[in-house]
Amino acid sequence: MSVLNKTAAVIVTYNRSGKLMKVLDALNTQTMRPDIVLVVDNASTDETPDLVEARAKLDPSIRHLRLPENVGGAGGFHAGIKAAYQMGAQYFWISDDDAYPEPDAIERLHDALIGFQSENGWRPSFACSRVEWVDGSLCEMNCPRTVWDWARFVKPTRPWALVDSCSFVSVMIPRWAVAEHGLPIADYFIWFDDAEYTRRIARSYPGIYVPESRVIHDTPDNRGVNFGLIDEKSLWKFKYGARNETSYRWREGGLVNVLAYIYGVRGQMRANGVPHRLRREIYSAIIRGLSFRPKIEPAG
Template sequence: MERSVVAVIVTYNRLDYLKKSVAAVMAQSFPLCEVILVDNKSTDGTPKFLQELERCNSTYPIRVVNMEKNEGGAGGFARGIEEAYERGADLIWLMDDDCVAYHDALEKLVCGFDALTEKLPVSPAEQSVSTEPGFVCSNVRWKDGEVCEMNIPRATGDWSRYYLPESPYVRVNQCSFVSVLVNARAVSLVGYPVREFFIWLDDVEFSGRIAERCPGFVILDSLVVHDIPQNTGVHFGDVSAKNVWKYRYGIRNEVAYLASRPLGVLKAARYIVSQLSQMSATKVPFSLRAQILFAGLSGFTFCYKSKIRLPAARSSYLDVRSKREPTTRPFSPEPEGMK
C-alpha cells in the first residue's frame, strides 16, 4: 500500500542545527510528499532561511508555519501535526531541529511500518486493539555512535513476546519526538499533543496515549543522530538560574502525568522528593529548589487531559503521485562509533 508521508520539523533559534536537519530530510532515500517547518517565532535568521527555502527548494514542497509566539516544542509539534493531518498525510514524520537522520532512516521506518501492518504480532488479549502500528520510532544515537541517553524508548513489559531475532522491531509504549513516524489514524483516535506542556514530556505523553490504542515499535535499523552537546539524561542536580525554567515545566508536567495514572499521586509525591534530593546532593541554591518544589506541587492541579484536542474531519488528502525523488546527494552522518 502506498502512503503519503509528510515530515514535520519544529525549530526555535537554532539555525545551524536546523540546516543540518533539513539537509538530511531532503536527502532521504524514501520520497516525501511535503516537508512542514514550524518556526516558533525565531529571531536568529531562521525566518529568512525558511523563506528562501520555501521559495527556492526543488527537492520537495516546503510549507512554513510561522507561530505568532514561541509555544515551545509541545505547541510547535501540536501545530505541525495538525497541519499535516488536515492536509491529508497518512504518516507524519516528527523530529526536533537537532535531529540528523541517516539517509535511509525514513525508508527503514516505512518498511517497518508496512511489515508490521501486514502481520502485527498481538496477543489474544489485544484483539480489540488496532493491529496497525500507532507509531514507529528510530534508534536514536549520539554523535559518537552510542545510544542517546535522553531518547531511549520505553519497552513494554512483555516486549519479548513480539521480538524475533531476524526482525529489527521491539514493541514500546513511549518514545521521544526525535524521529518518530506517527500514523494519522492514531491521531484521529487520540488527538494532538498537549500544547500547554510547552516543553518536556509532551512526546512521552502523546506517544503513550497512542500506544494505549495502537501498538508502537522502535525500528532498530532506522538510525538518527541527536546532535546535542552532551550525552546525558535529565538530572535535576544540573538546575541553574539559567535553565531552571525548563525544569519547572519538566517537574510540573511529570507530576501531572504521574498523578493522572492509577495510584499515581503517591508516585508523583515520591518523584518530587527524588528530584529535591538530587538538587540537595549537588548543592543547588535553596531559592532554585523552592522554585522546583512549587512547580512540582502545581502539577497536582494541572489537569492536562482536559486540554487534549481531537482533530476535525479531514477535508483533503495528499496525492502520493506528487512525491518527487530526492535530487540532492544522500546525506548520511557517520558518528565515529558507527563507521
C-alpha cells in the same frame, strides 16, 4: 507516493537556522522523501524565515508555518501535526531541528510499521529510531521506554522491541493514532509533551523501537533527564518538566502516582547535591502541576 502513504515531516525550530538547514539537507537525501516538509517556526528572530522561504521557492514540498509567538516545542508540535493532518498526511515523521536522519531513516520506520502489522497482526501506534549523539553513542535523553514484554516479537532479522513512549526525535506516527487520540498538549510548552503523547497513543497498542533507523542528535552534551543535573541554566526546563509530569501523573494515577514521582525527584536531587534554592523551585513547580489541567484537543 500514493495517497495512502502520504508522509509529512514536522520539524519545530527556534533560532537554530544553521542546524535546521542541515536537517533539510538530510531530508532531501532520504530514500523515502517526505511529500510535505513542514517547518514550524516558533517566531524565530534569526535568519530562519528568510532561509526557509528561499528553500521553499526551490522545493515545493517545503512549507513554512511561522507562528506569531514562541509557543515552545509542545505548542509547535501541536500546531505542526494539526496542520499536516489537515493536509491529508497519512504518516507523520516528527523530529527536532538539531537531529539529522541517516538517508534511510524514514523509510525504515515506515517499512517497520507496515511490516510489523503484516507479520504479527497488531497495529503499532508509532515507530521510533535509534537516536545517537554526535560521537555515535546512544543519546541519553532520547531512549524509549520498553513495556514489560518488550521482546515478544524480537527476531534476529526484525529487532523491533515494544515501547510505550519515546521522544519527538525521529518518530513516525500513523494517521489513525492521531485521529483516535488527538494532538500533543500545546500548553505543556516544553518537556514531557512527547512522553505524554506517545504514552497516550500507545493505549491502543505499543509502539516499536526500530534500531536500524538511525538519527544523529546534535546536542551540546550527552545527558539524560535527571533532576540531579539541574543547574541555573537548565532550571527553567526542569520546572516545566516537573509541572507537566505531575499533571500527567495526577490525571492518570492520582495522589499515589504523584507521591511516587516526588519521591524519585527528591532522591535524584539529594543524591547529586542540588542546591536547596533550586530544589524549592522544583517543588513549587510540582505543586503547580497538581492544579494544572491542560486540555487534549482532537485532530479534526
